[in-house]
Amino acid sequence: MSEINPMDDIDNIIEYISDNLEFENEKQLNTFIKELNERIKDTFNNYETESSTSDSETSLGEPEIIEVVDDGNGFFKIK
DSSP states (O other), X not given: OOXXXXXXXXXXXXXXXXXXXXOXXXXXHHXXXXXXXXXXXXXXXXXXXXXXXXXXHHOOSSOOOOOEEEOSSSOEEEO
């Protein structure tokens, strides 16, 4: 079974935008980018609040510190 690559969706979206939208000036482009950015963030925030996973599984805060011990013979283990 192959893994789903989220970049495929992004590539499809970019292709759709470039094939179907035309911007007359940079202001229109910047307005579109701002609006798209806000909608993506809203969708992500709604997904996070509806998710059934715990906060510890989805937290992007401090990374967990893993201690590694060297046995002196070139082997390492997680403490």
